[in-house]
Amino acid sequence: MKKRHKRLTIILGALAGLAIATALVLNAMRDSMVFFVTPSEVMAMSEMPERSFRIGGLVEQGSVERDQNSADVVFHVTDTDKSVVVTYSGILPDLFREGQGVVAEGRIDSNGTFHANKVMARHDEEYMPAEAQEAIERAGHPPDAGEGY
Amino acid sequence: MNRRRIPWLYFTVPRNFYWLVQRLVPLIWAVAAVLAVAGLYVGFFVAPPDYQQGNSYRIMFIHVPTAWMGMFLYALMAVYAVIFLAWRIKMADVMARSLAPTGALMTALSLWTGALWGAPTWGTYWVWDARLTSTLLLLFLFLGYMALYAAIDDREKGARAAALLALIGVINVPVIYFSVEWWHTLHQGMSISPSGGASMAPSMLAALLLGTGACWAYCAAVTLRRAQTELLEREDSTGWTRTVSTDDAPPAPRGVAVPTGRRN
Numbered sequence: 001m002k003k004r005h006k007r008l009t010i011i012l013g014a015l016a017g018l019a020i021a022t023a024l025v026l027n028a029m030r031d032s033m034v035f036f037v038t039p040s041e042v043m044a045m046s047e048m049p050e051r052s053f054r055i056g057g058l059v060e061q062g063s064v065e066r067d068q069n070s071a072d073v074v075f076h077v078t079d080t081d082k083s084v085v086v087t088y089s090g091i092l093p094d095l096f097r098e099g100q101g102v103v104a105e106g107r108i109d110s111n112g113t114f115h116a117n118k119v120m121a122r123h124d125e126e127y128m129p130a131e132a133q134e135a136i137e138r139a140g141h142p143p144d145a146g147e148g149y
Numbered sequence: 150m151n152r153r154r155i156p157w158l159y160f161t162v163p164r165n166f167y168w169l170v171q172r173l174v175p176l177i178w179a180v181a182a183v184l185a186v187a188g189l190y191v192g193f194f195v196a197p198p199d200y201q202q203g204n205s206y207r208i209m210f211i212h213v214p215t216a217w218m219g220m221f222l223y224a225l226m227a228v229y230a231v232i233f234l235a236w237r238i239k240m241a242d243v244m245a246r247s248l249a250p251t252g253a254l255m256t257a258l259s260l261w262t263g264a265l266w267g268a269p270t271w272g273t274y275w276v277w278d279a280r281l282t283s284t285l286l287l288l289f290l291f292l293g294y295m296a297l298y299a300a301i302d303d304r305e306k307g308a309r310a311a312a313l314l315a316l317i318g319v320i321n322v323p324v325i326y327f328s329v330e331w332w333h334t335l336h337q338g339m340s341i342s343p344s345g346g347a348s349m350a351p352s353m354l355a356a357l358l359l360g361t362g363a364c365w366a367y368c369a370a371v372t373l374r375r376a377q378t379e380l381l382e383r384e385d386s387t388g389w390t391r392t393v394s395t396d397d398a399p400p401a402p403r404g405v406a407v408p409t410g411r412r413n
Contacts, residue, residue: 008235015316022320026331034333035278056333093272095201103335120271123201125340127209127349133200 036103039082048108055084055114056103056122064098077102077114084108088116095121161240163380164389170373177373181366188359196352205269210356212262214364219256219287220322222248222368226294227319230312242308243383245315246298247375251368253291260284271335279328280336283321290318304383 026033036056042048060083063076071090075098076083086104096102101122106115160166192210199206229245232238263281264274275281294311301307329338341347347354384390 004236008231011231011234011316015319018317018320022324026324030332033279035276035335036333038333056335091272093270095270096272100201118273120273120276120335122335123270123337125338125348127199127206127340127353129197129350130200131197132350 038079039077039084040079042084042108043082048110048112050107052105052107052117054103054105055086055108056101057083059096059098059100059102061098075102077104084112084114086114086116086119088119090117090119092119093121095123100124161238163240163243163384163387166240167377167380167389167393170377174370174373177366177370181363181370184359184363184366188356188363191352191359192356196356197350202270205266208262208266210360212259212266213357214361215255215262216259216284217361218364218368219252219259219284219291220325221365222252222255222372223287223290223315224319224322226252226315227322230315233312234309234316239383242312243376243379244372245312246308247372247379249291249295249298250375251372253288253295255364255368256284256288256291260288276335278334278336279332280325280334283325283328286321287318287325290314290321294318 036054039055039057042055055077057077057079060076060078063074063083065074067073072087073089073092074085074087077086078084086106088104088106096119101124103120103122104114104116105118105120108114160169188210192207196207196210198204226245226248229241229248232241233245260281263284267276268274294314297314298307298311301310328334329336340349341354341357349357381390381393
């Protein structure tokens with residue numbers, strides 16, 4: 001075995017070991033590396049977490065209620081299976097709308113209502129011209145915004 | 150060495166590399182300029198507004214190419230690091246070192262443009278989700294490589310330590326790429342993937358690919374220029390650097406004595 005081949009073998013072997021170690025660590029930390037949990041995951045928890053966390057999903061169609069006199073808003077976050085009631089007071093991002101992705105940060109109370117102190121819109125990976133979207137709606141096939149969850 | 154049997158090692162000889170680059174770089178600059186103008190034209194005037202985001206999505210014509218280049222340049226740097234560590238080819242180290250600042254620039258640009266897009270779209274400049282955090286780590290790896298290289302006085306030792314860091318950090322590249330698949334992230338999933346094709350209008354895709362080509366050519370041009378400068382500095386003690394002037398002088402043919410002094 002030539003010296004450079006030996007060096008190459010050592011390098012590639014070490015790299016393979018490192019890759020496996022990284023994969024194992026990331027797999028072990030799977031739960032703490034998610035940016036948000038889904039409503040189904042919240043429902044599946046044995047007890048509600050007391051600390052602040054993030055909940056993500058879609059804003060349920062027809063669930064948004066805005067208070068006329070303040071910036072208070074109530075909506076449901078759904079993953080099309082379970083849904084959670086979220087209350088928020090403040091300015092919502094431009095992309096916040098029914099049927100679109102959303103991530104809310106805050107605490108959940110004992111009744112299962114989520115009190116958000118921050119709301120972020122989550123965009124999906126679809127990009128299309130406005131005309132194409134209108135054509136799809138005319139044809140009666142709304143694009144399923146739920147993809148990617 | 151046995152250069153006659155493996156002709157592709159010809160350009161690992163610094164002088165040959167220098168003159169190859171001297172001829173290539175103007176061409177690459179021209180490609181970068183043409184692609185950038187075409188990409189910006191298609192991006193601003195041909196591609197239609199997005200059905201959800203209106204016009205703000207257009208920042209992706211810069212954001213996505215720079216993010217891709219950041220990851221690609223890091224992977225390339227790691228390949229050169231392996232070649233340098235295993236074969237001790239000096240040019241591989243020169244190339245790896247020349248890639249780092251451009252890679253850092255591309256990564257910083259992708260983070261910056263992403264923040265500018267995130268503010269109106271998500272409602273926040275920055276979040277610590279897996280995609281954004283791993284991309285920030287990529288920037289620190291580039292900067293760490295440069296810092297480690299510069300911190301060790303002995304060039305050979307510094308080169309080896311930095312190459313090792315480049316190699317270890319390459320694990321981060323697939324993590325960035327697949328982060329949106331592996332974890333729930335605020336960042337959206339892949340619009341363009343090897344398996345799923347592209348989920349965007351053709352004119353949008355055209356602008357994106359033209360922008361990627363322009364970014365690639367820009368990175369190639371500045372990296373090769375930096376490698377030239379690095380060579381002139383390293384090879385100062387050898388004869389060939391003295392033949393280099395600001396004019397384009399042809400390389401001395403093999404077997405012919407290299408003339409010294411400026412050519413006019």
